[in-house]
Amino acid sequence: MELYYYPLFRHSQKVLLAMFEKQLSFLPRVTDLHDPLQRRAFAELQPLCRLPLLISNDGRQLPESSIIVEYLDQLVDVGSKLLPDAPQQQLQVRLYDRLIDNYLSYPLLQLEQQLRLPKELQQPLLQRQLENRIHTLLAQLEQQLEQHHWLCGESFTLADCALIPSLAALPTRFNLLDFPALGSYWLHAQLRGSWMLVQDEVEQLLQLQQNGQRTS
Ligand SMILES: N[C@@H](CCC(=O)N[C@@H](CS)C(=O)NCC(=O)O)C(=O)O
Incomplete structure (x- = not known):
């Protein structure tokens, strides 16, 4: 592959x-x-x-x-x-994967693009709308995580694969202290072996870029 x-x-x-x-x-x-x-x-x-x-x-x-x-x-x-066999559970995993992509990852991307613009081109109203959308989704995730270790139960699934990268990229203006269950989830997510390996990939790339070498 x-x-x-x-x-x-x-x-x-x-x-x-x-x-x-x-x-x-x-x-x-x-x-x-x-x-x-x-x-x-x-x-x-x-x-x-x-x-x-x-x-x-x-x-x-x-x-x-x-x-x-x-x-x-x-x-x-x-x-x-990563996709449970039981249809109801699988549907829930797929649902959270979609919610995270549409209402966390994409607004986050738009917000990042906004913040990279020169100050005079930034749209404060749009930024607030995006922040509100992200905040609303974080509140929904918080409720879900009050009941589970991983997002959709006791096992790691596609929904966690979707969520962890977005949490890692969350700007500091979203204080995870406002979301205790999400904050504790983020702490144990960072200790997950698979996420540590992803971090190794990130560090290797940053190292290559620092050394001014091509990345592929
Ligand atoms: N729905 C797609 C989204 C993929 C996507 O948007 N990838 C972005 C990076 S996260 C990309 O390749 N952007 C191209 C670019 O920056 O020009 C997926 O889930 O794979």
């Missing part, structure tokens, strides 16, 4: 978490879309130019992080079961 990804991107981290949870090995294709040459080469493979992208052993292209995680979960019966 080949995985096209960029370790600093949240959807790539989501798939890396799943890879490590399933103890799968893969050919890493670290792709920096900020580099015009790498972007052009990747766009030839995937015109939408979105990371991550998995190339399966039989040569199939799988885009979309949630689909890749489902594929990996079906592929091998080792490691964590």
Whole structure:
């Protein structure tokens, strides 16, 4: 299997978490879309130019992080079961995966884009709307986590693969002390072996960038 990804991107981290949870090995294709040459080469493979992208052993292209995680979960019966077999539980895992992508990860991305703009181009009203959306979702996650160790129960699932990268990227203005269950979840998530391996990937990339070397 080949995985096209960029370790600093949240959807790539989501798939890396799943890879490590399933103890799968893969050919890493670290792709920096900020580099015009790498972007052009990747766009030839995937015109939408979105990371991550998995190339399966039989040569199939799988885009979309949630689909890749489902594929990996079906592929091998080792490691964590990322999509529970029981239909009701599976639906809940899928639901939280969607909620996190739509109401946490994307607003976070928009907020990051806003904050990178020069002050005169920033839109304070839009920023407040995005912050409110994120805050509302965090409150919903807090309620869910008051009852569970991981997001959808006692086992680590696709929903956790989706959530952890976004929590790691949460700006300090969202104080996790306001959400005690989420704060405690974040503490034990950071000790999860798969997340530590994702952090190693991030550090390796940052190290390469510091040394001024190409990233793939
Ligand atoms: N729905 C897609 C979203 C993928 C996505 O938006 N990836 C971003 C990075 S997190 C990307 O590749 N952006 C391309 C760019 O920055 O030009 C998924 O779940 O895989």
